[in-house]
Amino acid sequence: MDFDVIIVGASFAGLVAAKTAAARGLSVAVIDAKREPGARVHTTGILVREAIDEIDLPAHLTQKVPGVRLYAPNLTSVDLFRPGYAFYTTRTAALLRWLADEARAAGAHLLYGVRFEGARAEGNGIRLDGIDLRARYLIGADGARSRVAQCFGLDANRRFLTGLEVAFEPGDAVDRRFLHCFLSASLAPGYIAWAAPGPDAVQVGLAVRDGRKPDLAAFLDETRSLFDWDARRIIDRRSGLIPCGGPLRRTSAPGVLLIGDAAGWVSPLTGGGIRFAFRLGRKAAAYIADHLLNAGPAPETLLAREVPALSWKRAARRAFDLVPPDPFVNLALSTAMVRKAAERVYFHRRSAQGVDREAYRQWLEKEFGKTAALPDRDSSAPRLV
């Protein structure tokens, strides 16, 4: 079967790209080794505000979380939020099913249970090994350890965090206003541990730098005094590798382009990749459509201008890898300077300009039923009560 574009990987990057390419008039096939959309989810699936702005998701797939409660290793915490900003926890499997439906509705053919084993150039296209599929263009959206990259001798991710998470049945032990993030050199060296109130579950996990094994049991023990884990049932488990070396350089060959995790589009510091998968996955497909349909410029050249270098996040990653000792972090988190830096990481450069602070305070109270003390300025909030 001949297509204009074959996409390997029906996840965030691949499905968004499929929808755009098909909507612009290309014939598109997407293959994925999984047996169905939303199977074996490996991600926490939290969307930052920028990701939500990229794509109009049905509201019932997400739950808004306005703030971050950041814990030092001694479990003292600071509350961070920026009026107008929010994170969105998701019904992740349902979100992936929705993205698949959107791609199908645009005209893409989705083939599940089909593994990419290899491919070769043939004429002015690419033919897949072992399956009767051929295309003018091949997109590798096949994740952190991309077979497409390997097959075409493209750059591969080399640095990873290892993430592990369980989902507890929902309840109100975890304050829904916050992503609860834990800094700890002993428990989560090189990254953080978290408890995130999701729409259907409380997601609790941690990620650690290369070569370590995440010890989730130790983290649950450590936080038992804050959250009553024993009273809850575990209903799901997720785990996976998070590329943290930043965007890769050689991500294209003639007729082939990597996108998403396969291209290293993940923040080296926060490990977030869905936002880039949405934004750049869509752009990549639009450039390929323009290239194939209108003799537009080479897609990789246009895309290279859009992929952020994430330089300061790479530098911050190196600092994080040094794993500052716990007593130092305990002390540092009590300083205004470190809290400011944390706000920059969590809220990017978003300002709260134009937000009516009193209206925001009332909204917090209405949505979350608790009294909110707002700071005068746009800085760390005193603890919400």
Ligand SMILES: Cc1cc2nc3c(=O)[nH]c(=O)nc-3n(C[C@H](O)[C@H](O)[C@H](O)COP(=O)(O)OP(=O)(O)OC[C@H]3O[C@@H](n4cnc5c(N)ncnc54)[C@H](O)[C@@H]3O)c2cc1C
């Ligand atoms: C534990 C963990 C927690 C995370 N939490 C967050 C978070 O909260 N927010 C956030 O923004 N990011 C998070 N990330 C990162 C985020 O999940 C990724 O950036 C995102 O999933 C990348 O999407 P993608 O489409 O590029 O690749 P993936 O989601 O990895 O999808 C790749 C797809 O390719 C398919 N595939 C792979 N190989 C083949 C093959 N040979 N043949 C056919 N199909 C194949 C796979 O089945 C899969 O469906 C997390 C990652 C992990 C591991």
